[in-house]
Amino acid sequence: MSRLLYRLGKAAAMRPWRSVAVWVVLVGAMAGLAGVAGGALHDDYTQSGSGSQKARDLLEERFPALSGADARVVVHARTGRVDPGALAAAGARLRTLPHVSAVDPALLSPDGRTALLTVRYSVQVTELAPKETVDRLKSATRNLDAAGYQIEFGGQVPENVTAPGGVAEGVGIVAALVVLFLAFGSVVAAGLPLAVALAGLGAGVSGVTLLAAFTDVSTTAPTLAVMVGLGVGIDYALFILTRHREGLAEGLDVPEAAGRAIATAGQSVIFAGFTVLLALCGLVLSRNPVYMTMGFATGLVVAFTVASAVTLLPAVLGLAGRRVLRRRDRAPGATVHADSPRVRRWAEHVGRRPWAWLLAGLVLMTTLAAPALGMRTWPSDASSEPESNTVRRAYDLVADGFGPGANGPLIVAVDLRKTGADTLPALRDRIARTDGVVSVTPPQLSPGRDAAVLVATPRYGPQDERAPAVVDRIRAHDLPPGAEITGLTAAYVDLSRSLSDRLWPMIGAVVATSFVMLMLVFRSLVAPLKAAAMNLLSIGAAYGVLTAVFQWGWGAGLLGLPHGVPVSSLILLPMFAVLFGVSMDYEVFLLSRVREEWLRHGDARGSVSSGLAATGRVISSAALIMVAVFLGFAADPGLVIKQMGVGLAVAVALDATVVRLVLVPAAMALLGRANWWLPKPLARVLPEIGPHGSPDAADAGHEREPAPAR
Missing domain, CATH: 3.30.70.330 (RRM (RNA recognition motif) domain)
Structure with a gap:
């Protein structure tokens, strides 16, 4: 694969406009197809065999009027009692609205100050346009509003009205640009990863819309796909760009540097993307259509971002020339330091006292994970919304009155x-x-x-x-x-228990398949075990922080929540899949470089310091970008996306600092040559796969591995 990628990268850099034109046509064609033939989003929470599902099936068959969506019109008299005549007039107008099958008789609270009108629809909520439907409800109850009553709306339809998107994405993009500029000191270098990631993201999101024409795609799937795709897309392009800049610093011309970057870092990107896809495939085990489509949609976007990184990026690198370097580094004879001396000194320091640092890191991570032992998972309802939202005000009025x-x-x-x-x-x-x-x-x-x-x-x-x-x-x-x-x-009750029951089988399947893949890639039994343990540790810490922030309410006010809320059971499965995949990304990038140094010199401890020095700065920059992107989504008004953004940001921050800079170098220093131990019978059977490729295309695929410790 390394030779093929080398030729692909070099050819794209030498004839850049061909690749750029292909991607422009691809993104434009997919966007056009999505606009013409794309489907609508649809949440399908069918839980085959559950008691609630059996009851819903019976209602749909025997009580059609009760099987569709519903909306609640809550009327509150600020003084005195609600006028029954005004309620009857509003009910009559509500019955004339499109898709309304019935309006239940108005219920009055014991004190007469609050009334409840339940509007029943003949179709499911996913077949309605929630914003337009709520506007019609407001129009039909205008007489009540004019009479001075407080009118609020709750139920399925109003709760499915989503706020306009784009803010979270905009915050993430601006933050990514700032980090990239500080890391590279060049506007061109800062813009390239973002432009390439957006190209892959555009094609992937259009693909999700097309996918919705053939199967149900949940309403949260595109947001999750954008969140993950934007983060990993920038990161993948960043890793390749960093390797390309190293080649330019060594005196290579632009096409040669691009070809070698794709042959080495590009191959790591492919394997890293594959680990994310493997983790997302674990959502199939949920057997819930919503989570399965979350996995498919996010995987589709990740696949397009990987493709853009290894095909479009070398083309734009060819167009950019040496402008990806700082201005002072473009001068003849200028020296560019790719490695970070500070990170190297830190890695050597940790390597000299591995037990102390390993224990300190484990204590910190287990302390952060401890609150997860008391985590209560439960789907969110209207009581979790801010008081500025009409569904929250309707919830409170109903609770007070009835x-x-x-x-x-x-x-x-x-x-x-x-x-x-x-x-x-x-x-x-x-x-x-x-x-x-x-x-x-x-x-x-x-x-x-x-x-x-x-x-x-x-x-x-x-x-x-x-x-x-x-x-x-x-x-x-x-x-x-x-x-x-x-x-x-x-x-x-049924959904929460079903998802909790399926979490552990999914965790086992994802960890097992990732272990097998890393064993094939790195030809080691120890490295995959260590990687899985470290990733589970960072995910556990993220769950613990989520529990403290949301359930204990430590960060509820800062995040715009009225009080502490349970951790949404809707995020446990997708959050684990995404976090495990993203954590494996950093593991693949770091271990690829460490193994490259190990194959070159055979120095077990020195290869860790060299690999960390070579990747520490870029992994930190990539993690900072991803944290910024995920925190941008923490501002989303939807509680599920808000919790997902906070959880992912915390996990990535811990993974890039405590895990990559403390636990990994300490553990690898203690293990020494045993990091790469593989039984000889297994070594003879396993194929030769190198995620790091070869810096020298002429020697691609012919690396000789030092004899491991026995």
Whole structure:
């Protein structure tokens, strides 16, 4: 592969406009196709076999009016009571809106100051345009607003209205430009990685839109794909550009330096991207359509960013010439120091006292990870939104007027073909006597009178720690055959437990496949084990910080949250997959250079110092860029993306500092030549794969490995 990449990189640098033209056509064509044939985003949280899913299926079959989306219009009188006549007039107008199948009779709170109008739609929320639908709700309730009532909106439709995007991406791009300029001291060098990453990102995002035309793609998948693609895309281009600048500093001409950079760092980029793709493939084990499409969408964007780094970047390097160097470094005879003497001295210092630094790093990381032992994972609801959001104000008004459980009623669907209608009064009484249930409505029969629905109002809100126990008690003691519970709280219970159950199998599969790949790449058993352990440590620390910031509320105010909230169970699987892949990126880049030095000199400890000195500055710059990109997404109004941004930023920061600068050099110094130990029978079977390639294209693929310690 190294020879092929060398020829590809050199040819692109020598004839740059061909590659640039191909990418311009590719990005333009994909954007055009996405605009014409792209599909709409769709969240599919189907949980086959769960109780809530069985109940939803029964509702869809027997109660069409109850199976679609819903919206809540909350009316509050600032003084006095709500006028029933005004409510009736508003209800009549709401019934005339598109896709509205029914409007439930208005519910008045005991004090008469708050009223609730539930609007039911004949289609699912993903088939509606939430912003346009909410605008129609506002128009239909204008008489109430004119009468001086406070009008707020909740339910599925308003909660699916997303704020305009672009701010997080803009923050990340500006931060990346600043870091790149400080690292390279050249405007051209700073702009190239960003331009190449944006080209890959543009093609990848268009591909995600096209993918949505053939399968369901979740509404959060493009945001996650942009977050990861922007970070890794800049990083991949940065690593290749750094190697190219080293070649120019050694006196190589531009095409030769570009070819060697692609043959070495470019090959590392391909393997690093493959590790990310492997980790994302682990989301398939979730068996949840939303997370599977998150993996597919993000993987598609990562693949395009890798392609742009190894094909488009050498072309723009050819166009830029020696302008990627600082102005003072372009002069004849100028000396450019690629290595960082400060990082080398640090690595040697750690290598002289490996036990002390290893223990210090482990203590720090385990301390940060400790809060994760008490992590409570739960999907977010409207109570987690800032008070400026109408869905949060609607939630609070309902909780104050009807009790917190009214925000998450439990819908009991009964199949009367399996249970007689004469059992319904007793069923209602049993549920009403269940600890934690406030009230139960009389049974409502389906049009075919072959199914019934009872609505139980729990004492606790959907996010309350006691709410799952209420669902469990009803399921364990009160339900006859053919009856199941659904509703927001019940669906949250099933989803949270399903995702938690599948987290560990996914972790095992991702770690195992990554271990096998790194064993093939580095021809070692020890290096992959160490890499997996270090990556799990940084991920555990990120989970711990997430718990402290969000669940304990230490950073809630800074992030625009009203109070501490559980860690969203929706982020556990995708966050692990992304973090493990990104951590492996840095491991591949660092170990590739360390192994290159090891193959060249056979000095186990010296190769660590040299490899870290050669990559320390660029890994730090890359990590700083990625942290800035991820923190930009921490400002996203959506709680899932906010938590994902904070978690990814923390993990990358710890990985690039504590792990790469302390734990890795300390552990490798202690292991010495054993870092590259591989049993001889296994060595004879494994293929020769070198992620670092060969700096000399003429010798690509013919490196001789020193004999490992026995």
